[in-house]
Amino acid sequence: MPGNTVNLGQNNAFYRMKKNIFLPLLLLALTLVQCSKDDPITEPTPDFKAPNLLATGASANDILANDTYSDMVIEAVYNPGFRPTAAAVSEFVSFLEERTFKTDISVVYREIPSEGVETYSIQEAADLEEDVRTLYNEDDTIAIYIYFSDAASEGDDPQNELVTLGASYRNTSMIIYEKTIKSLAAQSSEITEADIESATLMHEFGHLFGLVDLGTPQVNQHQDLLAPNHCDVDDCLMQAEIQFGGGMMGMLQSLSAKGSPAPALDAECILDLQANGGK
Ligand SMILES: [Zn+2]
Numbered sequence: 455m456p457g458n459t460v461n462l463g464q465n466n467a468f469y470r471m472k473k474n475i476f477l478p479l480l481l482l483a484l485t486l487v488q489c490s491k492d493d494p495i496t497e498p499t500p501d502f503k504a505p506n507l508l509a510t511g512a513s514a515n516d517i518l519a520n521d522t523y524s525d526m527v528i529e530a531v532y533n534p535g536f537r538p539t540a541a542a543v544s545e546f547v548s549f550l551e552e553r554t555f556k557t558d559i560s561v562v563y564r565e566i567p568s569e570g571v572e573t574y575s576i577q578e579a580a581d582l583e584e585d586v587r588t589l590y591n592e593d594d595t596i597a598i599y600i601y602f603s604d605a606a607s608e609g610d611d612p613q614n615e616l617v618t619l620g621a622s623y624r625n626t627s628m629i630i631y632e633k634t635i636k637s638l639a640a641q642s643s644e645i646t647e648a649d650i651e652s653a654t655l656m657h658e659f660g661h662l663f664g665l666v667d668l669g670t671p672q673v674n675q676h677q678d679l680l681a682p683n684h685c686d687v688d689d690c691l692m693q694a695e696i697q698f699g700g701g702m703m704g705m706l707q708s709l710s711a712k713g714s715p716a717p718a719l720d721a722e723c724i725l726d727l728q729a730n731g732g733k
């Protein structure tokens with residue numbers, strides 16, 4: 455009410471008195487409003503979730519070895535029309551079997567409604583996970599959560615082929631920008647959606663494995679000095695370029711020209727995994 459402000463200077467005492475009476479009432483009202491709101495951020499995190507809320511790479515040894523967890527379950531959540539191809543998931547699971555000592559690796563799929571947004575940030579992905587993730591580490595089983603999104607990464611620059619294909623943002627969580635993968639695949643006659651999906655899944659999982667120097671120490675120095683936590687060996691799956699559209703397509707094209715089917719970990723990355731409990 456703009457009219458009232460004129461009197462404030464003249465009736466300072468009255469104003470102060472009014473303030474003294476109304477401030478506690480106001481605070482009480484605010485408290486009531488806040489408590490009645492269903493705000494997940496203010497709720498304490500249940501204990502059973504805590505081991506799955508660590509930093510990327512923090513569970514590398516638990517994922518690679520079978521001392522604590524002999525089995526792995528992957529909760530694959532996707533928006534309608536964005537379920538990953540069976541071929542990509544099969545190649546991805548073979549990769550996990552090849553590098554870890556897990557005796558059983560299973561994938562559980564679940565469709566969730568679209569958020570109806572064009573882009574998705576890591577924070578939004580983490581908030582969504584809070585609502586939709588159902589599997590957490592239990593007994594002998596370590597749980598991984600992967601969201602196949604119908605949105606693109608925030609900050610993408612498609613004109614310069616700087617589009618992000620995936621991101622691992624916690625020790626057992628990642629987002630795959632499935633919409634971006636589909637549109638890249640649509641531009642190529644030789645490279646399929648499954649090729650890009652499996653390479654993206656394996657690269658992002660490489661970070662959950664703790665590569666490079668992200669929870670799994672390096673045996674020999676091979677970290678890309680310009681791109682932390684990535685590998686400097688040519689054609690290695692953990693090269694930084696691969697997480698962007700242009701780099702991914704470039705690498706897949708050059709590998710296919712060499713007759714090599716898919717990007718793989720180089721000897722240095724494998725050595726690191728073996729030294730941290732992997733195969
Ligand atoms: Zn990466």
Ligand SMILES: [Zn+2]
Binds near residue numbers: 686690691721
């Ligand atoms: Zn490497």
